[in-house]
Amino acid sequence: MKILMVHGVGHCENTPGYYGAWVKAIMAQLAAAGATEAPECLGAEFDDIFDRYPHGAWTYLKALAELTIAPVLHPSRDFGDDVRWKAGMVAQLCVEDDLRDELRELLHTMISEFQPDIIAAHSLGSLMTYYYLHNDPRAAAVSANATLITFGSQINNLFAHAKLFPGPAKVPNVRFWYHLYNEQDHVLTAPINITAPNFLQVLTPSGAGHDPVASAEGPGYLDHPETAARVWSALATAAGARTFRRTLATTKKLTAKPKRRALLVGINKYPDPANQLEGCVNDTFLMSALLQERGFEPEDIRVVLDERATANGIRERLSWLLDGAADGMERVLFYSGHGAQMPGYNAAEKIDHVDECLVPWDFAWSKDTAITDDDLFGLYSNLPFGARFFAVFDCCHAGGMHRDGGPRVRGIAPPDDIRHRMLRWDSRLQMWRERELEPLNDAFGGDGHVKNNFMGKNGATYRIGRGMKGRVLSASVYKKLPPDERGPFLPVIVEACQEGGLSYEYRDGVTSYGAFTYSLAKTLRQKPSSTFLSAVTNAATTLKSLGYKQEPQLIGPSVIVKKRIPGRGRRK
Numbered sequence: 001m002k003i004l005m006v007h008g009v010g011h012c013e014n015t016p017g018y019y020g021a022w023v024k025a026i027m028a029q030l031a032a033a034g035a036t037e038a039p040e041c042l043g044a045e046f047d048d049i050f051d052r053y054p055h056g057a058w059t060y061l062k063a064l065a066e067l068t069i070a071p072v073l074h075p076s077r078d079f080g081d082d083v084r085w086k087a088g089m090v091a092q093l094c095v096e097d098d099l100r101d102e103l104r105e106l107l108h109t110m111i112s113e114f115q116p117d118i119i120a121a122h123s124l125g126s127l128m129t130y131y132y133l134h135n136d137p138r139a140a141a142v143s144a145n146a147t148l149i150t151f152g153s154q155i156n157n158l159f160a161h162a163k164l165f166p167g168p169a170k171v172p173n174v175r176f177w178y179h180l181y182n183e184q185d186h187v188l189t190a191p192i193n194i195t196a197p198n199f200l201q202v203l204t205p206s207g208a209g210h211d212p213v214a215s216a217e218g219p220g221y222l223d224h225p226e227t228a229a230r231v232w233s234a235l236a237t238a239a240g241a242r243t244f245r246r247t248l249a250t251t252k253k254l255t256a257k258p259k260r261r262a263l264l265v266g267i268n269k270y271p272d273p274a275n276q277l278e279g280c281v282n283d284t285f286l287m288s289a290l291l292q293e294r295g296f297e298p299e300d301i302r303v304v305l306d307e308r309a310t311a312n313g314i315r316e317r318l319s320w321l322l323d324g325a326a327d328g329m330e331r332v333l334f335y336s337g338h339g340a341q342m343p344g345y346n347a348a349e350k351i352d353h354v355d356e357c358l359v360p361w362d363f364a365w366s367k368d369t370a371i372t373d374d375d376l377f378g379l380y381s382n383l384p385f386g387a388r389f390f391a392v393f394d395c396c397h398a399g400g401m402h403r404d405g406g407p408r409v410r411g412i413a414p415p416d417d418i419r420h421r422m423l424r425w426d427s428r429l430q431m432w433r434e435r436e437l438e439p440l441n442d443a444f445g446g447d448g449h450v451k452n453n454f455m456g457k458n459g460a461t462y463r464i465g466r467g468m469k470g471r472v473l474s475a476s477v478y479k480k481l482p483p484d485e486r487g488p489f490l491p492v493i494v495e496a497c498q499e500g501g502l503s504y505e506y507r508d509g510v511t512s513y514g515a516f517t518y519s520l521a522k523t524l525r526q527k528p529s530s531t532f533l534s535a536v537t538n539a540a541t542t543l544k545s546l547g548y549k550q551e552p553q554l555i556g557p558s559v560i561v562k563k564r565i566p567g568r569g570r571r572k
Contacts, residue, residue: 001030001035001037001039001040001117001118001235002039002040002041002042002114002115002116002117002118003026003039003040003041003042003116003117003118003119003120004041004042004043004044004110004111004114004116004118004119004120005019005022005023005041005042005043005044005120005121006043006044006107006119006120006121006122006125006126006128006129007019007043007044007122007123007124007125008122008123008124008125008126008152008187008210008212009089009090009123009124009187010089011047012045012047013045013047013048014047018043019041019043021212021213022041022043022120022212022213022222023041024213025212025213025214025220025222025223026039026041026120026222026232027039028223029222029223029227029228029232029236030232030235030236031236032228032232033228033232033233033235033236033237033240034233034236034237034239034240035236035237039118042110042114042116044106044107044110044125046103046106046128049099049102049103049106050089050092050099053092053096053098053099089124090123090124090127090154090157090160090188093124093127093128093131093160093164094159094160094163094164095163100128100131100164103128103131103132104128104131104132104135104136107128107129107132108132108136108138108139108142111132111139111142111143111146112142115142116146117145117146117147118146118147118148118149118235119143119146119147119148119149119174120149120151120222121148121149121150121151121153122150122151122152122153122212122221123151123152123153123154123187123189123210124154126150126151126152126153126154126155127153127154127155127160127164129148129150130148130150130153130155130164130165130172131164131165133148133172133173133174134164134165134170134172135164135165139172139173140173143172143173143174144173144174144175145175146174146175147174147175147176147177147178147235148172148174148176148177148178149177149178149180149231150177150178150179150180151179151180151181151182151204151212151221151222152180152182152185152187152189152210152212152221153179153181153189153190153192154187154188154189154190155169155179155190155192156169156190156191156192156378156382157188157189157190158190158374158377158378158381158469158470159469159472160188161381161470161488162469162470162471162472162473162487162488163472166473166478166481166485166486166487167481167484167485167486167487167488168381168382168383168384168385168487168488168489169192169194169382170194170196171194171196171198171199174198175198176198176199176200177198177199177200178200178201178202178230178231179191179192179199179200179201179202180201180202180204180221180224180226180227180231181201181202181203181204182203182204182205182206182208182209182210182221183203183205184205184206184207184208184209185209185210186209186210187209187210189210190378192382193322193323193324193379193382194382195324195325195326195384197252200230200248202226202227202230202231203226204219204221204224204226204227206218206219206220206224208220230244256324257323257324257325257326257329258297258300258329259328259329259330260295260296260297260300260329260330260331260332261300261301261302261320261321261325261329261330261331261332262287262288262291262296262300262301262302262321262331262332262333262334263301263302263304263317263318263320263321263332263333263334264284264287264288264301264302264303264304264334264336265284265303265304265305265309265314265317265333265334265335265336265337265358266280266281266282266283266284266303266304266305266306266309266335266336266337267280267281267305267306267309267336267337267338267359267360267361268280268281268305268306268337269306269307269361270338270359270361270363271361271362275338275412277337277338277408277410277505278408278505278507278512279336279408279505279506279507279511279512279513279514279517280336280337280394280410280514281305281306281336282511282512282513283334283336283394283513283514283517283518284303284305284334284336285303286513286517286518286521287334287336287392287517287521288301288303290521290524290525291332291567293525293567294524294528294565294566294567294568295566295567295568296332296567302317302320302321304317306361307361308361309337309360309361310360310361310362311360311362311363311368311369311370311371313360314358314360314371314375315371315375318333318375318376318379319379321333321379322379322380322383322389325383325384325387325389326384326386326387327384327385327386327387328386328387329387329388330387330388330389330390330566331387331388331389331390332389332390332391332392333389333390333391333392334391334392334394335358335391335392335393335394335395336394336395336410336514336517337358337359337394337395337410338358338359338363338395338410338411338412339356339357339358339359339393339395339396339397339410339411339412339503340356340357340359340363340365340370340397340411340412340413340414341354341355341356341357341397341398341414341461342354342355342357342365342367342370342414342418343355343418343421343422344367344462351421351422351435351437352437352438352460353437353440353460353461353462354422354437354456354458354460354461354462355367355370355372355373355374355461355462356372356373356397356456356461356462356463356464357370357371357372357397357464358370358371358393358395358464359371359395359412365414365415365418371464372462372464373462373463373464373465373466373467373468373469374462374469376391376464376465377467377469377470377488380467380488380489380491381467381470381487381488381489382488382489383489384489385484385489387489388492388560388566389489389491389492390491390492390494391464391465391491391492391493391494392494392495392517392520393464393493393494393495393496394410394496394503394514394516394517395410395411395496395503396409396410396411396496396497396501396502396503397411397499398411398497398499398500398501398502408504408505409502409503409504410496410502410503410504410505410514411502411503422434422435423435424436434458436458437458437459437460438460439455439459439460440455440459440460440461440462440468441455441468441471441472441474443473443474443475443476444471444474444475445475445478445479446475452499453466453499453553453555454466454468454471454555455468456499457499457500461499463499464493465490465491465493465555466490466493466555467488467489467490470487470488471488490555490556490557491556492532492554492555492556492557492560492561493553493554493555493556494520494532494536494552494553494554495552495553495554495555496514496515496516496517496550496552497516497550497551497552497553498551498552498553499553501550501551502549502550503515503516503550504548504550506518506519506546506548515543515546515548515550516539516543516550516552519539519540519542519543519546520535520536520539520552522539522542523535523538523539523542524565528567528568529564530564530565531561531562531563531564531565532554532556532560532561532562532563532565533554533561533562535565536552536553536554539552540552
């Protein structure tokens with residue numbers, strides 16, 4: 001057995017015998033699993049290549065800000081050597097084309113000559129390895145018989161993925177891919193959710209965090225009990241491999257996800273009496289009935305209402321909704337409640353964008369109490385293009401007030417201290433004006449209307465469901481990619497109103513609903529064979545006939561929005 005080891009961040013070549021701890025841990029695990037021969041191990045060395053690209057702090061600061069949600073560097077903090085040899089190396093890899101090319105040649109040479117059975121890649125090394133396997137056409141010929149093990153990896157970090165691996169994450173041309181993930185590892189890591197017969201994500205929780213081998217805080221990735229049970233036991237012997245394949249097939253069969261799932265969220269009773277609504281809970285029951293009429297099973301629909309619809313409660317259910325969605329599967333998210341917009345900060349603690357958000361019951365004008373596109377994007381960005389994710393939002397993000405006795409508006413305006421963050425004083429006009437922000441992607445394709453739909457009228461708004469953090473490529477580069485690599489995944493998004501518009505409630509006799517939800521349900525029951533486009537158009541006509549100045553919006557791949565909405569319509 002030959003094992004190629006590829007290290008992660010840090011000046012590892014300055015540590016004598018760095019790979020020795022890896023070899024010791026791997027040999028012990030394989031022997032415990034029944035291997036009778038010690039593996040031949042080879043460690044990659046590449047710090048000298050990074051040394052040739054010693055650009056200054058500001059070359060990487062923007063990339064670092066995108067790579068992490070939590071602050072990595074404060075603008076006033078020195079970009080010292082210690083930082084450069086840690087998070088800065090990931091930033092380098094993302095922004096330096098020549099560096100990536102040189103590293104890719106190194107890996108191609110090593111894999112071609114050594115012909116490893118296993119490639120064990122940590123952190124930065126996993127990024128380099130996956131970049132080679134994913135992007136280099138020569139890789140398929142030399143890696144088909146290798147097993148890939150990635151750990152402490154930034155492969156699915158939103159920014160790194162968008163810059164290095166456009167499109168959904170997929171298994172490269174290897175025999176099998178194990179991805180080890182520790183939620184206590186905060187070095188820009190992320191889980192990977194892929195539905196494929198030759199992929200397995202192994203959860204390895206440990207206080208050791210980013211360490212490849214055990215420390216005083218707990219087991220490392222390579223010697224974790226879960227790694228021993230799920231990885232080394234399958235690789236040590238032929239019998240172990242056969243047992244693993246049978247167990248994996250049985251497990252996947254037993255845990256197969258249903259074709260359809262839906263999560264319905266409705267919030268009437270917000271803590272602040274001024275924000276309370278009337279029709280949102282009714283909307284969820286109306287939508288549940290409509291989905292069941294179209295073929296959804298009751299057990300595949302989850303509803304969360306009022307005080308149970310906290311930010312964390314919604315996030316947990318979103319994971320359930322999108323977990324394991326494969327080609328041909330349908331997932332529906334419906335939200336009825338308030339929407340809002342709030343200023344967003346980068347890792348340098350500067351406001352550089354606006355976040356559209358859904359407003360959970362415990363919303364407090366902070367990102368951890370809101371549901372933003374970040375909460376959704378990490379879940380849907382890797383869905384295969386053959387899956388279907390439909391999101392319906394009956395809310396608005398413009399804020400607004402309603403008069404007593406008049407229709408209620410489903411959006412809340414920010415308090416003055418939050419609003420002040422988005423304003424600047426114009427000395428010449430002696431007036432407060434909105435602060436100008438850098439556009440999210442100047443090279444984004446499409447006309448002004450398309451750009452507004454994705455990035456807002458200010459060009460700097462992360463609109464829910466659009467995945468703009470993953471759309472960092474220019475239109476010219478995007479068009480050159482194969483269709484199955486033009487990512488990230490784009491859901492079909494149906495919204496009750498346009499950006500800046502208002503979403504209202506409607507009273508049907510004595511029963512309140514969202515005006516848009518009521519109109520959409522009415523359309524789908526009258527015309528069950530509607531396309532998404534015709535359904536939204538007809539709902540808009542109904543809204544207008546009811547006297548509402550409310551224009552719904554539809555976003556999604558054109559080949560899908562023009563097709564008939566899945567489901568058979570009302571049961572007879």
